[in-house]
Amino acid sequence: MESTPAGEAVEVSREALTFARSLAAEGGGVPVDAVLVGEPSAELAATLAAYGVRRVHALTGEAFASYAGAAWAAGVQDARETSVVVMAAGTPRGNEVMAHVAAREGVAMAANVLSFSGLSPFVVTRQVVGGAALEEMRLADRPAVFTVAGHAVEAAPADVPGSAEVVVRAPAVAEADLVARVVSSEEPEPDLSGTLKSARVVVGAGRGAGSAEGFAELVELTELLGGSLGVSRVVTSLGWRPHHEQVGQTGSRISPELYIPCGISGAIQHWAGCSTAKSILAINTDPEAPMVTKATYAVIGDLHEVVPAINAEIRRRHR
Amino acid sequence: MKVLVCVKRVVDSSSEVVLTDDAQAVDGRYAGFTMSAHEECAVELAVQVAAATGGSATVLTLGDADAVEQLRAALAVGCTEAVHVLADSSTYGPADVAREIAAVAGDFDLVLLGNDAADSGDFQVGIRLAYELGRPVVNGVTNVSVADGIVTASGAGTDGHETYRVPLPAVVTVLEGGVEPRYPTVPGRMKAKKVPIEERSPVASPVGPSRVRLLLPPPAPSNVQVLGKGADAAPAVVDLFEQLGVLSR
Numbered sequence: 001m002e003s004t005p006a007g008e009a010v011e012v013s014r015e016a017l018t019f020a021r022s023l024a025a026e027g028g029g030v031p032v033d034a035v036l037v038g039e040p041s042a043e044l045a046a047t048l049a050a051y052g053v054r055r056v057h058a059l060t061g062e063a064f065a066s067y068a069g070a071a072w073a074a075g076v077q078d079a080r081e082t083s084v085v086v087m088a089a090g091t092p093r094g095n096e097v098m099a100h101v102a103a104r105e106g107v108a109m110a111a112n113v114l115s116f117s118g119l120s121p122f123v124v125t126r127q128v129v130g131g132a133a134l135e136e137m138r139l140a141d142r143p144a145v146f147t148v149a150g151h152a153v154e155a156a157p158a159d160v161p162g163s164a165e166v167v168v169r170a171p172a173v174a175e176a177d178l179v180a181r182v183v184s185s186e187e188p189e190p191d192l193s194g195t196l197k198s199a200r201v202v203v204g205a206g207r208g209a210g211s212a213e214g215f216a217e218l219v220e221l222t223e224l225l226g227g228s229l230g231v232s233r234v235v236t237s238l239g240w241r242p243h244h245e246q247v248g249q250t251g252s253r254i255s256p257e258l259y260i261p262c263g264i265s266g267a268i269q270h271w272a273g274c275s276t277a278k279s280i281l282a283i284n285t286d287p288e289a290p291m292v293t294k295a296t297y298a299v300i301g302d303l304h305e306v307v308p309a310i311n312a313e314i315r316r317r318h319r
Numbered sequence: 320m321k322v323l324v325c326v327k328r329v330v331d332s333s334s335e336v337v338l339t340d341d342a343q344a345v346d347g348r349y350a351g352f353t354m355s356a357h358e359e360c361a362v363e364l365a366v367q368v369a370a371a372t373g374g375s376a377t378v379l380t381l382g383d384a385d386a387v388e389q390l391r392a393a394l395a396v397g398c399t400e401a402v403h404v405l406a407d408s409s410t411y412g413p414a415d416v417a418r419e420i421a422a423v424a425g426d427f428d429l430v431l432l433g434n435d436a437a438d439s440g441d442f443q444v445g446i447r448l449a450y451e452l453g454r455p456v457v458n459g460v461t462n463v464s465v466a467d468g469i470v471t472a473s474g475a476g477t478d479g480h481e482t483y484r485v486p487l488p489a490v491v492t493v494l495e496g497g498v499e500p501r502y503p504t505v506p507g508r509m510k511a512k513k514v515p516i517e518e519r520s521p522v523a524s525p526v527g528p529s530r531v532r533l534l535l536p537p538p539a540p541s542n543v544q545v546l547g548k549g550a551d552a553a554p555a556v557v558d559l560f561e562q563l564g565v566l567s568r
Contacts, residue, residue, distance in 0.1 A: 067481070069458060070455075070456075092477075093477055096442070096459065102443065103414075103443065103447045104450070108414075109442075110529075111440055111441055123531060127440065128439055129332050130437065132336040132536075133336050133338065133534070133535055133536070135533050136530070136534065137528075138529050139529065176453075179486070180455035180456055180457050180483055181483065182476065185480065185482070186480045187479045187480075201565045225565055244496070246496070249356075249437070250357060250494070250495040250496075257565055258563055267334075268333060268334075269437075279563065281559065293543060296542070297559060298543050299548070299552040299555075300545060300547075302549070305549050306550060308550075309549075309550035310553045312553070313557045
């Protein structure tokens, strides 16, 4: 269970709780417990109750003061007691801690699961090849360890709320599990991918931008829309824009209200990073480009003609 | 110091993904093969750390005979030695791969891997390797440096830019983004062809990858609404922005 610095449950964790509840129902109505580091705020406890959580295991103590994947996994193991399924959201932290748990338990782990199909044997379907293919995978009966892909399910509160009884735990953690821990953390620079991930509008650009200098009108459109600029891998490989602006399988995964990919053909790796955008407006010279056929809206044309015209029209109407 | 960097031969999935007839693997016959983007950066960091410490960078892969291509690619950009565990990687799960790497990695001070492979996306080989070796592991970083027996590794984390300092020997998994992998030079390629590659047999029979089968997601029907062509489409686009409520002023 992950929460924001303000103590609110992050959406992917609420999705994971929703997934857990459907799994628990399939298993005959077994209870769902949550593990988190630190004690929950009143707001977070209320959210956990609303999502049907029976018990909240709050990991406290010096061992959990800063992030250490192995220590957090030890805490999860301590809290899981007799639970037969251990799962987390498919975030970097979620994947890492679950991989530690699986290695310690000596069982398989499935990353980025979308659904399950049967409990005995326990078979899950997960994303591979950046979401371009799916894998059906068999997991151990106890514990089954996996992470849930973002937007695999829609987050929804339970019909019957849970009690979210808080159990404070301070398990002993072996020294070896604390060797690799975060020793310092600095605020991200304001233009890092955090902005990209949370932007309502993202203007995307690919090889069609033509050069590092070819971004002026794209940056202007981004500013006019109050959004963020996201680029394809080829753009960062060519050194036209910095890597933190990259959208895709090995860059940021974005879910804006509107994504405007300009001059991006829509390679699988890029699609992996933008497929959860609510709407996509593709601007491309090729009407058959995958990004165009998968988009909600499209303009067929050269971005260097289309984007300045859009910018001029916005300025005309919203001067 | 001795650095080991692990790479995996994967299908280049930038074009259409096709499955083999038995639905157990992605068919690379037409797409070609490459190493994962995270691993390209791990190779670059391995070469940099080896140079900074006056040590060596060895590249390791587990795969069939064709995987020598990825070893040569790493040798062409600065690795100086290569180990090839000859095996059909499709029959190996993450725990199997970790066990085979551990059989080689015992002599190395630092083992670098990609955070996850572009094909299987398992997120766990590095972590399982660390448990096999009884060493600390740092995950998903973009910067790695070594001094005085301590590896400092950092990258973007949940709470900002996070730094770890762990004693050697250690395992570190790398994300793309912190370094620019260098392109092989012609002399680099020529030199790489001559480097002898140590071939090894697996130390254990694989348990397997827990895979039932692969499948392709159903193609989404195209429902694209074309707003126009060229600059003439601008008014329709701005109408759309207003309709979606995304214009900031």
